[in-house]
Amino acid sequence: MPRISANRAFTIAEVMIAATVMLMLFGALFFICHQATRAMLKGASQSGMLADVQVLGQRWRNAVQKSREDSLSMTANSQAMAILSAEDDNGRFQYEVGATQPRWQEYLIFYHVPTERLLKTRSVSVLGTSRELASGPIETYASGDPLEDYLFDGKGVLRRVDQLAFSQPEPSTLKLSLSLSEKGSHSQRPESLSLTILATFRN
């Protein structure tokens, strides 16, 4: 009977089995770790996009609520809209006291630029014109240019916007549907978020 030494080396089979087990364990570990990281990044990405949309959505809803339906314009492709705003530079709602009517300050224009994946806004002042007191769509303002002619020089307010559509599902209600996506750093598949926001004209 051969003597078994305490310093005997592992057999090749033992080493291979151990290595296989180790590889499997590390593989599983890597997979879990990768998935966890992806989940974390996905969560962070989704949270970031959701936060951005919420901020924009709140701003858009506020603007619609304080505006008037008869000032609404939308482009045929539903990618842009304009409404009147009665807020001055300090964010204070201006109104004509004697008539309890809003004193309009500017048109607020929201439009999507697909090539830049941006939702942009710009404003067109109506101060000093009869439009201050008489609500109406932007097509009937000043030279009567269509809304499409105002879609430039806007400031980006929401990034990563792939698709966007303004619509009016029923009177006094506006709907904003948008899809955002962000390419993850650990994945070829982009993270995406689709949301619909409703707002009602209150004035």
Place this chain on the structure above:
Amino acid sequence: MISYQRGYGSGFSLPALLLFVPLLLVMVLALFVSLTQGSQWTGRYQGHVAAEYVAEAGAADALQQLKAQPNWVRGFQNKAMIDGRGTYTITFNQSGSNLKITDSINNFDGEHPDSALGPETVPDGTALLSVAAKVGAYEKRAFFLIGTGDPIIRVKHALLASGRIQLRGRTNIRAVESLAEEGNLSALVQSNQEGHGTDMVSWNGLPNQLDIRGEVRSSSRSATAVNLSGYVPTGGIITSAAQVPVPPAGIVANVYAKRGAQPFTQDLTTVPSGESYRGSDLEVHGDLVLEGDLYVEGNLKVNGSITGNGSVYVTGDSELYGDASINAKNRVALHSQGHVKLNGFDGDRYLDARAAADTSDADGDGQPDFSRWLSEARWATEFIESEASAGRWGVDSDLDLALSVLAPGLTPDDRASQFQTEGHATLGHHDVGATLVRMKERLGTLDPGPTRDFMIKKLENLSELYSANGGVLGQADAKAFEDFQNHGTIRGVVEGANDPGIGGAAATTEELERRRAIALNIVSQVNTDKLGSSYFQGLIYTNGAFIADNQVTVLGAVVVNDDGSQRALSTSSGPVAPGDLLLRNGSNIAYVKDFFFGPQTRPRGPRRILLHLGDG
């Protein structure tokens, strides 16, 4: 054996443990962070939305309180929602000072127009609500303007101008509680223009032609800001007076907002109930009768008067003449962004011209008939007002007998003066009766024209005012006052107040006093020596200049407020600046408090949220 077993069992589990535990920790941490972040966003959004709805609930609750109790200012302090999720707070500050953005203001009474947004930011008849909502850790503040949307302008001044007030010729200014109640008030006349300007309120005319029963104020600091050629009003003169806030009328905005209202065409002369809109200049031939409100995007010219009950908003200039008769129910609010010209008919000049031209002397007394009728009519109207003011009423009193000098006393065809038959030699030889009817009949033989037609209507109306109820008008005394109460008509009011019980049940002492107060008020408006005066009843508000000419009597008030939108008005006597108020050729103003603070001035329609002013 032992060492082998030891060597084989050690060195693997520990590294494995050390490797797995941090990884597990990282995973758990990632999961926790992700979930927490998502939860936070969701919670924040939910709290935000919930607070928004709680604020809406608070506004709805306050609206109900204001509907039930217009002077409600108690507010809410952390009032809980029914399901307990969230509270709302509304705090009123009616002091007018130390106003904060968190303060709500109730200005339904028109006495609290200021808010943290600035002076005059809460319109009359509205309430500004600042609602603080709290749901858990989330708070939201929302602002609402509550009201009926029925704009009201309440003024306390007979004349209020941002520029100069120029009075020319015979001018009377007074104030009364209402056309139906006894009670003279102190009339207020004010020029709001600050600085050191002189003659901000001025008058020139012949001695004793100015009568102001009230106070004249100017915001100018000049010692000669008020120049009434030595006349001192009963209430005195005040210079360096505080400016009176002029309530904005929002005329253009009001008109623009009504572009969708029912169209008012050129051929119409009656504005139907509700709201009517005219998108261009409007010229009305004859009277414009209001049963509703009219919005004109352009100029308005009425070749008669505006009567009835309603409001007119005009983005341009307005020009009208005046009404031949008084009707206590007439209440017009004319808001004109441009200038307002109130042309009378110069009826007295017309009558004097007729008296000079008409030399027929049918009774052969050596005095032309028309001239005599005119002088008798002037005497009698003045005498009756004087007797009524002194309270000398009664059957067969001098006042009673003097009525027959003006109008028939026994039958419609009666032309006799009871002064003659009763022999009041001490009061003079007033032996010609029904002079108003006689003049009306004589004018009827002349060619028609605006002033002739106006005077015929006016003389007929005055004749009915002084006629006897039973034999002439065919009605009981009580019916005269019933019609006055219900329809504002003044037929038989004077005789009805004098002869209680003729043609009906005797009036009680209280009823008699009420009738006499009404009669005195009406008689005072007739204005004795101004048979040719025309009337406007209600409020005239303009952002341009105001000119009244040719014996115009305004029962109500005139507010002239230059807002910078108008250029000077060219007249034959020179330009009149926006904000200036010019009364010339014998105009009268009688401020009627009831028109602005009476029960009929309550806002029409249900209270609702007029404006959603946003969130804070």
